[in-house]
Amino acid sequence: MGVGPWVGDLPSGDHWDPELLTGGDRRNVEDRYRYWRLEAIVADLDTRRHPVHVAVENWGHDFNIGSVIRTANAFNVAAFHIVGRRRWNRRGAMVTDRYQHEVHHPTVADLVAWAAGAGGAEGTEDGGRGIPLIGIDNLPGSRPLETHELPRACVLVFGQEGPGLTEEVRASCEVILHITQFGSTRSINAGAAAAIAMHAWVRQHADLG
Numbered sequence: 228m229g230v231g232p233w234v235g236d237l238p239s240g241d242h243w244d245p246e247l248l249t250g251g252d253r254r255n256v257e258d259r260y261r262y263w264r265l266e267a268i269v270a271d272l273d274t275r276r277h278p279v280h281v282a283v284e285n286w287g288h289d290f291n292i293g294s295v296i297r298t299a300n301a302f303n304v305a306a307f308h309i310v311g312r313r314r315w316n317r318r319g320a321m322v323t324d325r326y327q328h329e330v331h332h333p334t335v336a337d338l339v340a341w342a343a344g345a346g347g348a349e350g351t352e353d354g355g356r357g358i359p360l361i362g363i364d365n366l367p368g369s370r371p372l373e374t375h376e377l378p379r380a381c382v383l384v385f386g387q388e389g390p391g392l393t394e395e396v397r398a399s400c401e402v403i404l405h406i407t408q409f410g411s412t413r414s415i416n417a418g419a420a421a422a423i424a425m426h427a428w429v430r431q432h433a434d435l436g
């Protein structure tokens with residue numbers, strides 16, 4: 228995977244990484260970012276991050292988190308949030324976490340407090356009211372994601388394999404949305420569910436032009 232050393236005269240500019248230019252770039256990045264310094268890529272992504280956040284409860288070191296984070300990178304979400312244990316299983320993220328903003332919340336209350344104070348300044352599109360938590364889980368009383376109008380600025384919250392969203396998070400969510408299923412399994416893989424939910428946001432709000 229990747230490209231070898233730069234061919235021809237070396238380009239000049241702050242975003243180029245001298246080591247990658249001379250040694251080649253085998254990172255998991257889009258071609259337009261080849262040979263760019265990591266910090267330059269993050270700065271470029273920062274100029275057009277989407278106002279959707281992703282939060283995962285991490286009480287049991289769920290190995291699916293890496294997959295959630297990788298998808299969050301692909302859709303350029305504002306930040307990913309880990310609730311509970313700070314250490315999360317990075318396998319599956321394929322180093323994509325380095326290009327994003329990670330926020331750790333030791334407790335659900337910390338996430339709730341953060342969301343209440345987040346968003347733009349008062350008077351802006353998502354300002355002054357905080358950002359709502361949108362729970363994603365198939366639970367009694369949940370509504371179908373397929374027909375729900377997602378807020379532009381929001382935090383999509385995912386549970387972990389086994390228990391799903393904790394009671395505490397459920398109580399703090401503006402709404403709980405399920406991905407409608409048609410088979411016999413109780414649920415789908417948490418990483419797959421996160422990808423579907425993020426893409427639902429993309430279909431409603433992203434600039435596809």
Ligand SMILES: C[S@@+](CC[C@H](N)C(=O)[O-])C[C@H]1O[C@@H](n2cnc3c(N)ncnc32)[C@H](O)[C@@H]1O
Pocket residue numbers: 363364365366384385386387388389390391392404405406407408413414415416417418420421
């Ligand atoms: C194994 S599932 C949780 C358990 C599920 N609530 C149950 O009754 O067995 C783990 C996580 O994957 C996500 N998930 C899986 N299937 C889902 C679905 N059909 N709709 C929404 N979220 C789902 C949710 O975030 C959930 O917390």
